[in-house]
Each structure stands twice: as structure tokens, then as C-alpha cells.
Amino acid sequence: MDGQTLEAFLALPVHPRETWQGGVARLADWLDAPPEEAPGQMGLIVWQSVPSGLVHAKPILPDADGGLEEFFETMLELSDVYKPPCRPARIECNDPSLAEELSRRLDGSGTAVRCLATMGEWNAVVREMADHLRSSLPPSPPSLPSLREAGCSDEQVREFAASAAEFYRAAPWRLLDDTDLIQIETPKPPRLMKQAVVLGAAAQSYGLGLYRDEEDHYALMAQRTDPRRMSLFSMLYESPADVASADPALWQELGLTPETGEAFPDAVFFAPDGMRRPTPREVDCLTIVLRGIAQTSEEELDAGRWTKWVRVSGKRRKCVLSIPNLLNPPDRAEWLRRGKTPDRRSHEIHFRQVQEFIESVGQGMDVDALNAAIHAQFSGRRPDDYVLPRNTPAERAEALYQDALGSFGRRRVLLAREAFAEDPSHVEAGILIAESTWGVEERIERFRLAKQAAADALGGAMQELAGRFWGFHETRPYMRSCQGLAEAFADAGRPDEAIAQHREMLRLNPDDNQGVRYAVVPLLLGLGRDAEASEVLDQYPEESALWLHSRALVEFRRSGGSARASKAIRAAFKSNAHLKQLLELEQPPLFPDSYAPGSPEEAAVCIEQLRGVWEDTRGFPEWMAKEYYAWERDRADLKRGQKRRVKKKAQRTWRLKE
Structure with missing residues (x-):
């Protein structure tokens, strides 16, 4: 043990009325969960002042016992809360060996140590921490049988594995998204597998989702129903370690290998009463459909209905699929019923028509x-x-182009291509095509061409309108092509070029109607360009979680764990208390379409934008965790103080009545 830490503690004056209770809390014990399911197998050294209710906790490494060095460090940190700093006259521990060692070290110092079998108030504090963390723990997945145990033959398993690998290689999510519902006509599908959607266009979960009927899909898309109350199939590509069934062991036994290490095909049926594996008949249908979609060309898909003959177990099997949205395109009202929000660009026709009306009749x-x-x-x-x-x-x-804005999925792509074929100078149609392009290098090139075409169309107005771009309809194609190009550069790992595009947009439109600032600040922080990030933060002052956490990061990099940095991170915690809980999840939260200030969705956006720079900043994640627990402690102290004041006030009132 470092003698300096002990000397620093002994140098503090003794507070005669202070008693501190302390020990190691293994959260796995308090969460009624095995250690491997506790958050990071976390342990805490927890100290509590009995008279004041002050609490200080410090995380310790998994499997660590919490040595004396850590105990004295945490006691020194707790002493700093007091003004002036002090140490207690009494220390109580529920660990006999710890109490004995502390007693030996502090003998004759004025701080007495004793061992207590139970420490009620300390236990209550630890239980409160465990209750807070328990809410963030994902439920333990049930153990499901392998496909063989579900009744499938080894040959069926091999064919399913081969078709899933072929589907993964074909990557149909490059062409379809989850609005493109596919109707399975042949083979005759089981009752719960009549409709399918390709998953992966959002680059989050890849695979195939299957529904009983189209209304289930539309209700889910419109968020009119709780997915936990629905019955649906999914075939998702997972890491073998995340698969809830015994299939990985079966794959190994049969000598099968996933297409990649993170692409294990996991087929599961979800229902309100639980999960189950597909039946042999359902596996047969799934195998044919996966192979049929994988072998479909882009031209066949765009026809809206097509037939494929696929070979399964040496036999030719017919697969007939269709996309109703292409054969019978929905109108605006139907898309709204399905929960699809109209593209904001579609409203600009109103703005443009008003401008043209004013020019034609407004003179005089x-x-x-x-x-x-x-x-x-x-x-x-x-x-x-x-x-x-x-x-x-x-x-x-x-x-x-206007028709395309009123459509979704593959229908939008086809209409945009048709518009561009009619007039290759139509910049907005080119932008829609670029947005639907999966390959990042091709996407960059398409946005480059769109940006150049938009600049050519503006001509001299580029300089005349600089500083107030968004207020003129004719400038918006240029701004949208810049934004698309910036996002494509970022996706390609070219942040400097992405920042250059964002900077140009902020110069042309300082009002930032497109929200460019929310993208450029994390990019600047990721490159260590903190001064430039601070300029943007100061130019657009606001109290959002992303802004406050960005300011805290800049301050930490500038001054370490200073009082200014602590103040900044606490302001961020106060703006949104959900962030730490979401960070403790094993799977990162999904990026939402929209969010409200202070909501879990806002916290998810903040994590998505800043997690990388947090992890790349040495010492920051540990400091942030420490500051969070200190902030939680102070909030708990404040609540307990408020309760005591209310209780004392009530007691005084009763005494006056008596």
C-alpha cells in the first residue's frame, strides 16, 4: 500500500460526531443474478456517513477484493465533501478481515474501528444502487432447443444454413427496406409466414422478418401495437455468442460455418406467451424463400412479381414472390395509415407555387x-x-420527382430513376437516387455530380445569396447535395472532407435549418479539433444532452477532472438522466427517428454521436462513471435531507398541537 495515501488520511482532523460505514458491494449478490449477468460484473467500494447520510462509491475491477489502497482513496474522496475536510471518529465494517486491518493501520490515530455483522443503513444504500441498476439489466434470454431438437433433419439444417449464407452474400437490403412487404405466394406458406420484409437497410439488424398478414406489419410500422403482443418470425444474423438456442453447437457438430463470424442465422418465432423454434415445415418454407430472394435480380424485383426455381436437397422448388407496393402503389392516405411520415421536401412545392404566384399576380x-x-x-x-x-x-x-416524394421504399427509387431519365439535369431526382445507393464510393460520386449540377444551376446566385441560402427555394438542392456528400464522406471514414462540407453549409446558411451542427461537432471532437468544436458550440448555444456532453468532454480534455469539468458533466447529467442507464446495456440503443429533450431517445442519439470520442479520450469513461455516481449520491443526499426536513417540520407541528 502507498504510505502517502494513509498519511494524507491521518493528516485530516477528526470529526467527533462522524461515523462512516464501509465495505465492498458485489452487485451480482444484490441483483439476485449470477456474476456474469451483472453490469460488467461490477463491484463497488461504498462508504456512508451515518449521521449525515453522505454516500461515496467507487467502482472496482471484476474479481478484485478492494485493497486498502482503494479503501483509503475512497475515504479521502469522501472527506473532500466536508468543508473543511475531515475524517470520522468511528469506522464500521461488516467484513472482519477488513475491520482488523483498518484497526491495525489506524490504531492510536483517533479513529476507532469496529466490525458489525449488519449495517442496516449501509445495506439500504447498496440496495438502492442495485435497484437502480437492475432496471437496466436485459432479461436473461431463455434457452431454446436446436433445430434438430425442434424436429428438423440434419439435411434440412444443412440446406437452411446454405440458403441463409446465400441470402447474406446477396445482401438484398441494398435494394429493399422494411416498407417493401413481400408476399409469399409459392410455396404455400405456413399460416404465420405469409408476408416477409428484408431487414438491414438501416444497417442495424440484418435478416428477414415474417408476418401472418400485412396488417400486422403495418400496425408495427405505425406503432399502433406493442410488438410484445404480436406473433411474428425473425431470421436475424447474430454473433454465435448472442444466439439463444443450441444451434451454434449443432452447426459445429455438422461442420457448418456462418458466412462471417457475426452472421449466424438465428430463426425464432416470437409470441406473447413466449418464444419457440420453427417447425420442419416452416424451415422448409424459409429455406426456399431465402434462396429465392437471394437469386432475384434487380430487374426481376422491380417488375413487382417474379418466379424463381431454386434447388433444395437436389430438387427444383418453385418460389413465387411479389411486392404489392409496386403492383398497386399506395396513395398518400394509405402511407399515412401505415405510419409513414410524408417527406418534408414534398411540402416545398407549396412554397415554390406561392413564390410563382406572387411573381405572376403580385405586382402592384x-x-x-x-x-x-x-x-x-x-x-x-x-x-x-x-x-x-x-x-x-x-x-x-x-x-x-413529386410522385417519388410521396412514395417509400423501392417505389420511390423507381420513380426517381424515371424522373432522372426524363431530365438528367433534375438535381433533386439525382439526390434521391444517391440517397438510395448502398455502396459508399458510388454514393459519394453521385452526390458530387448532384452538387456540381446544383452549383451550375445557381450560377452567380451562389455568392449573392451566401449567408441566407435556405430562405430561397432554388438553393436547397445544393444544400441537400452538400449534406448527402458530407454524410457519405463520414460513412467512408473521411471525416476531414465531411467537416469541409459541413463548414461550407454553415457559411452559406448560418441559421442551420438542416441541423448540420449536430453532425460536425462529434466529427471535430473525433479529430481532436476541440477549439473548432467549441466555436460551433458557442455559435449555437443550447441545453441539449449532445451539446452539454460535448462541452463536458472539451473541458475534461482541457483541464482533466477539474471543478469546471465536474460542473459541466453534472449539467449534462441533469439535462438527461437516462444516458448512464443506456450505456450499461449490452446492446447499444437503436437510433430513433425523433426525440424530445430529456427523453431516452435523446440519450440514445447522444450515445450514438459521442460514444466513439468518449472511448478514445483516455480516462474519460472512468471519470464520467465516477462523476455520475457522485451526482447520484448527491441527489440521494438531497432527497434524504428533504425527507428529514419534512419529517422534522411535521414533528414540530404535532408538538405545537399537543
Whole structure:
């Protein structure tokens, strides 16, 4: 043990009324869970002041016992809370060996040590911490049987493994997303596998989802139902370590290997009453469908209905699939019913039509008369209320582009391509095509071409409108192509070029209607360009979790764990208390489409944006965890103090009544 730590503790004055209770809390013991299921197999050294209720906790490594050095360090940290710092007159421990060693070290120092079999208040504090962490623990997955144990023959398992590998290699998520519901016509599907969607377009979960009928899918898409109350199949590619069934052992026995180490095909049926493995008939159908989709060309898929003959176990099997959204395209009302929010770009036609109306009839009219005319002409009109001309290639391209904005999935891609074929100078159609392009290098090139075409169309207006770009309709294609190019550069691991695009956008449009600042700050922090990140943070002051956590990181890098850094990180914790809980999950939270300040969704966005720079900043994750527990402790102290004050006030009131 470092003698300096003990000397520093002994140098503190003794507070005669202070009693500290301390020990090691293994959270696995308090969570009623095996150690491997506790968060990081975490342990804590916990000290509590009995008279004041102050608590201080410090994480220790898994399997560590918490040596005297750590105990004295945590006691020194707790002493700093007191003004002036002090040490207690009494220390109580529930570990006999720890109490004996502390007693030997502190003999004659004015701090007495004794061993207590039970420490009620200390136990209550640890239980409170465990209850807080228990809510963040994922439920233990049930152990499911292998496909062989579910009744499948080894030959069926081999064919399923081969078709899943072929599906993974084909990567159909490059062409389809989860709005493109596929109807399984042949083979005759089991009752719960009549519809399918390809998963993976969002680069989060890859595989195939299967539904009993289309309404189940639409209800889930519109969030009209709790997925836990639904019955559905999924075939997801997982790491073998995350598979809940005995299939990895079966694969090893049969000499099968996943397409990649993280692409083990896990087929499971989910229902409100639990999970089960697919039956042999369901596995046969799944095998044929996976192979049929894998062997489908882009031209066949775009036809909307196609037939494939696939070979399974040496036999030719017919597979007929269709995409109703391509054969019978939904209208705007139907997409809304399915929970799809209209593309914001579709509303710009209203803005443009108003501008053209003002230019054509507004000359010489006073403001009131012009406003009345605009209201009469446009009030209550929706994007699809406009009947656009289709006489010239340029007009047809614009009309097709507007149709594309009102569509989703593969239908949007096809309409955008048709618009671009009509008029290759239609920048917005080119942007839609670029957005749907999976390969990042091809996407970069498409956005480059769109940006150049948009700049050519603007000509001299580029300089005239700089600083107020977004307020003019004709500038928006250029800004959108810049944003798409920046995101593609970031995806390609080229952050400097992404930052350059974002910087240009902020120069042209300082009001930042597109929210560029939320992307550029994490990129700057990732490259260590903290001064530039601070400039952006100062230019757009706000109290969001992302902003406050970014400020705390900059301050930590500048001054270490200083009081300024501590103040900054506590402000971030206060803005959103969900972040630490989400960080403790084994799987990162999914990136939401939208969020409200202080919500778990906002915390998920903050984690997605900053996790990388946190982990790359030496000492920051540990410091943040320490600060969080200190903040939690202070919040608990405040609550206990409030309760004591309320109790004392009530007691005084009763005494006065008596």
C-alpha cells in the first residue's frame, strides 16, 4: 500500500460526531443474478456517513477484493465533501478481515474501528444502487432447443444454413427496406409466414422478418401495437455468442460455418406467451424463400412479381414472390395509415407555387390584398393536391420527382430513376437516387455530380445569396447535395472532407435549418479539433444532452477532472438522466427517428454521436462513471435531507398541537 495515501488520511482532523460505514458491494449478490449477468460484473467500494447520510462509491475491477489502497482513496474522496475536510471518529465494517486491518493501520490515530455483522443503513444504500441498476439489466434470454431438437433433419439444417449464407452474400437490403412487404405466394406458406420484409437497410439488424398478414406489419410500422403482443418470425444474423438456442453447437457438430463470424442465422418465432423454434415445415418454407430472394435480380424485383426455381436437397422448388407496393402503389392516405411520415421536401412545392404566384399576380398589390389572394389560392392545399403539367421532359421529371416524394421504399427509387431519365439535369431526382445507393464510393460520386449540377444551376446566385441560402427555394438542392456528400464522406471514414462540407453549409446558411451542427461537432471532437468544436458550440448555444456532453468532454480534455469539468458533466447529467442507464446495456440503443429533450431517445442519439470520442479520450469513461455516481449520491443526499426536513417540520407541528 502507498504510505502517502494513509498519511494524507491521518493528516485530516477528526470529526467527533462522524461515523462512516464501509465495505465492498458485489452487485451480482444484490441483483439476485449470477456474476456474469451483472453490469460488467461490477463491484463497488461504498462508504456512508451515518449521521449525515453522505454516500461515496467507487467502482472496482471484476474479481478484485478492494485493497486498502482503494479503501483509503475512497475515504479521502469522501472527506473532500466536508468543508473543511475531515475524517470520522468511528469506522464500521461488516467484513472482519477488513475491520482488523483498518484497526491495525489506524490504531492510536483517533479513529476507532469496529466490525458489525449488519449495517442496516449501509445495506439500504447498496440496495438502492442495485435497484437502480437492475432496471437496466436485459432479461436473461431463455434457452431454446436446436433445430434438430425442434424436429428438423440434419439435411434440412444443412440446406437452411446454405440458403441463409446465400441470402447474406446477396445482401438484398441494398435494394429493399422494411416498407417493401413481400408476399409469399409459392410455396404455400405456413399460416404465420405469409408476408416477409428484408431487414438491414438501416444497417442495424440484418435478416428477414415474417408476418401472418400485412396488417400486422403495418400496425408495427405505425406503432399502433406493442410488438410484445404480436406473433411474428425473425431470421436475424447474430454473433454465435448472442444466439439463444443450441444451434451454434449443432452447426459445429455438422461442420457448418456462418458466412462471417457475426452472421449466424438465428430463426425464432416470437409470441406473447413466449418464444419457440420453427417447425420442419416452416424451415422448409424459409429455406426456399431465402434462396429465392437471394437469386432475384434487380430487374426481376422491380417488375413487382417474379418466379424463381431454386434447388433444395437436389430438387427444383418453385418460389413465387411479389411486392404489392409496386403492383398497386399506395396513395398518400394509405402511407399515412401505415405510419409513414410524408417527406418534408414534398411540402416545398407549396412554397415554390406561392413564390410563382406572387411573381405572376403580385405586382402592384398592397400587402393585405396579396395576403388575401395567397390565402384564397393556397389555404388547405396538400402536396398531392397540385396537378403538375407533364408536357415536356423537364415537366415530366418534376412531376415524377413529386410522385417519388410521396412514395417509400423501392417505389420511390423507381420513380426517381424515371424522373432522372426524363431530365438528367433534375438535381433533386439525382439526390434521391444517391440517397438510395448502398455502396459508399458510388454514393459519394453521385452526390458530387448532384452538387456540381446544383452549383451550375445557381450560377452567380451562389455568392449573392451566401449567408441566407435556405430562405430561397432554388438553393436547397445544393444544400441537400452538400449534406448527402458530407454524410457519405463520414460513412467512408473521411471525416476531414465531411467537416469541409459541413463548414461550407454553415457559411452559406448560418441559421442551420438542416441541423448540420449536430453532425460536425462529434466529427471535430473525433479529430481532436476541440477549439473548432467549441466555436460551433458557442455559435449555437443550447441545453441539449449532445451539446452539454460535448462541452463536458472539451473541458475534461482541457483541464482533466477539474471543478469546471465536474460542473459541466453534472449539467449534462441533469439535462438527461437516462444516458448512464443506456450505456450499461449490452446492446447499444437503436437510433430513433425523433426525440424530445430529456427523453431516452435523446440519450440514445447522444450515445450514438459521442460514444466513439468518449472511448478514445483516455480516462474519460472512468471519470464520467465516477462523476455520475457522485451526482447520484448527491441527489440521494438531497432527497434524504428533504425527507428529514419534512419529517422534522411535521414533528414540530404535532408538538405545537399537543
